[in-house]
Amino acid sequence: MSASNRNRTTLAILETSDVHGHVLPIHYANNQPYEVGLAKIATLIDRERQINPNVILIDNGDLIQGTPLTYYHARIDNRPPDPMVQVLNHLSYDAAVLGNHEFNYGQDALGKAIRESNFPWLSANLVKSGSDEPFFGQPYLLKKLPGGITAAILGLTTHYIPNWENPHHIAGMEFLDAVETAKRWVPILRERADLVIVSYHGGFERDLETGEPTEKLTGENQGYQLCMEVPGIDVLLTGHQHRSITGTVNGVVVVQPSYQGRALGKVSVELEQQAGRWVVAAKSAELLSAENVEPDAEVVELVRPYEEKTQIWLDQPIGKIKGDMLVHDPMEIRTKDNPLIEFINRVQMAYGQVDISNTALFDNEAPGFKPDVTMRDIVANYIYPNTLRVLRVTGQDIKDALEQSASYFAPYDGGPITVNPRFTTPKPQHYNYDMWEGIEYRINISRPVGERVVMLRYKGQPVKPDEYYEVVMNNYRAGGGGNYFMFQGKEVVRDIPTDVSELIASYILERGTIEATCDHNWEVVHD
Structure with a gap:
């Protein structure tokens, strides 16, 4: 026709x-x-x-x-x-x-x-x-x-x-x-x-x-x-x-x-x-x-x-990494504390002027940081133009947020750890699984969704449900994005309007060399 x-x-x-x-x-x-x-x-x-x-x-x-x-x-x-x-x-x-x-x-x-x-x-x-x-x-x-x-x-x-x-x-x-x-x-x-x-x-x-x-x-x-x-x-x-x-x-x-x-x-x-x-x-x-x-x-x-x-901008040298900050296995990154996520959290804590932070490994293509860091490495790992916000939240809010993150894992069946289909279908949402610094916690994926946080402490003491804590996170999460409704409408203590990728670049430039450290403050376990 x-x-x-x-x-x-x-x-x-x-x-x-x-x-x-x-x-x-x-x-x-x-x-x-x-x-x-x-x-x-x-x-x-x-x-x-x-x-x-x-x-x-x-x-x-x-x-x-x-x-x-x-x-x-x-x-x-x-x-x-x-x-x-x-x-x-x-x-x-x-x-x-x-x-x-x-x-x-x-x-x-x-x-x-x-x-x-x-x-x-x-x-x-x-x-x-x-x-x-x-x-x-x-x-x-x-x-x-x-x-x-x-x-x-x-x-x-x-x-x-x-x-x-x-x-x-x-x-x-x-x-x-x-x-x-x-x-x-x-x-x-x-x-x-x-x-x-x-x-x-x-x-x-x-x-x-x-x-x-x-x-x-x-x-x-x-x-x-x-x-x-x-x-x-x-x-x-x-x-x-x-x-x-x-x-x-x-x-x-x-x-x-x-x-x-x-x-x-x-x-x-x-x-x-x-x-x-x-x-x-x-x-x-x-x-x-x-x-x-x-x-x-x-x-x-x-x-x-x-x-x-x-391309010229992307290849500008920023600084050096001492130690291993590469992504070898995205699932491993999400099941125990690691230097890459700890570093990004520490950058957020520095600019947010607080001692509790959360962030995510946004996708499974993030490469981590090579020993010689360029802007290309930074934008390859931090792919969104997020800014930072410091919220005043309760201990209960923190626990609820951790339970939401813990739902990222499918019920443990004795085999390899897998992702809950809700975070992969209809599209991958790895960016909605947060990892925290400044608190100590343990997630047990053998337990039912909503009951997986089996340990939660701040400075060695149990996090109190009705006590207030200041936490830095990206603006998407602070607005409740990713079904983190517990953060909606909370008091904004501080707004940092600069893109996080720029903050990471500035942090490395100011220090020259960054040591890959890991304090093992959290882990995902199963029975």
């Missing part, structure tokens, strides 16, 4: 989501090849446009943060146009949706990126406090297509952002419920358009087939509710969870294209004329993998000046 005729036409909706600053197919920890990035996705986009020129191209959020390339631009040299926006401009994107990580570098950096965009940024439920006026961008886009077809794209952003983000970065904003916002806008767009697309930077908290909860129902991922509770949606583009999803829920075609530019989401929609107007006759979704795809040469060249500066 041809792409179109007088009474029937086919269009393609192409989606990227959670690209997180990846353009080139390299791993910044070692510059080795990596099957990701917008340069590869650009080749796929070009192929699709050659097949069918009737294309709508949307980025679904978490675009401008996530790699040393974007960090260098945001924090070191923010004068040139944003490199990620430059790529989207070059590829003629129709729209982008605000994701939660768009706010990580603050309103000035985000506002600059939006001003530099040749496309609108959408988010109907992100408004100025006390009004319905969009804080950034616009609620929706109406796109005219050949044959007199009108497509409406409604942008929505997970409204859970205030639980994670630095309050300064979202000052003056209000995040409305995504489902309630859709209920308001979709009927309006249904009257104005032949095709209604919702692009939601959020995912699914329920099984797509059964509707059963697959994670704690916090409202962070309302994709299923959008399909079930908001009539009139034809296509739902999703993201945030980094999942690979295609399917149909309650007649709504849904797609989620993984992350880092590993795949391009594609929804094919056939429309036909009935009684003088266009109606959807058929629709389907698929994922187009970037694996083994040749990068687009023009995109590679476009980011070359940014990349050259970033």
Whole structure:
């Protein structure tokens, strides 16, 4: 069938989501090849446009943060146009949706990126406090297509952002419920358009087939509710969870294209004329993998000046490590005290001016620190632009947080220690398992979840449930991110607005040589 005729036409909706600053197919920890990035996705986009020129191209959020390339631009040299926006401009994107990580570098950096965009940024439920006026961008886009077809794209952003983000970065904003916002806008767009697309930077908290909860129902991922509770949606583009999803829920075609530019989401929609107007006759979704795809040469060249500066910065020497601070086995790191985690905690304690800290090994690709440390090593291990916050919490809060971390481990069955599927499915969440310094504790994974902390002391004495302690942690955790609700709303003693990666670099630079030490203050055991 041809792409179109007088009474029937086919269009393609192409989606990227959670690209997180990846353009080139390299791993910044070692510059080795990596099957990701917008340069590869650009080749796929070009192929699709050659097949069918009737294309709508949307980025679904978490675009401008996530790699040393974007960090260098945001924090070191923010004068040139944003490199990620430059790529989207070059590829003629129709729209982008605000994701939660768009706010990580603050309103000035985000506002600059939006001003530099040749496309609108959408988010109907992100408004100025006390009004319905969009804080950034616009609620929706109406796109005219050949044959007199009108497509409406409604942008929505997970409204859970205030639980994670630095309050300064979202000052003056209000995040409305995504489902309630859709209920308001979709009927309006249904009257104005032949095709209604919702692009939601959020995912699914329920099984797509059964509707059963697959994670704690916090409202962070309302994709299923959008399909079930908001009539009139034809296509739902999703993201945030980094999942690979295609399917149909309650007649709504849904797609989620993984992350880092590993795949391009594609929804094919056939429309036909009935009684003088266009109606959807058929629709389907698929994922187009970037694996083994040749990068687009023009995109590679476009980011070359940014990349050259970033690579020079990454190879700057910072200092030396005396001893072993490498990651040999991520699970071993998470089951007993080790020099790498102890070091990061001690950096946090120094800048937080307290003697209790928690942090995580964010993913299983963290390499640790080599004897000669560069900025590349730091950003390879501390991959998020977190800042620090000191909270005043109770001993009970500390115990509850340790129990939440202890749930990371699956019930012990006598074999190798394994991870609770809740921390791996639908996406890896190793960053939600914390390890502490400044207290002594023991976790027994042979015991039921919620009863695993079998020893907890501070300065040799039992931690008292009703006594207060000052603890330094990253801003994501301090806001309750990762289901650490015990930290929500707690008194903020001190806010350290500098990125943790910068603090680590400064700490090493000031001392020159760091000794890998380990006081063995905690361990995971089993019967």
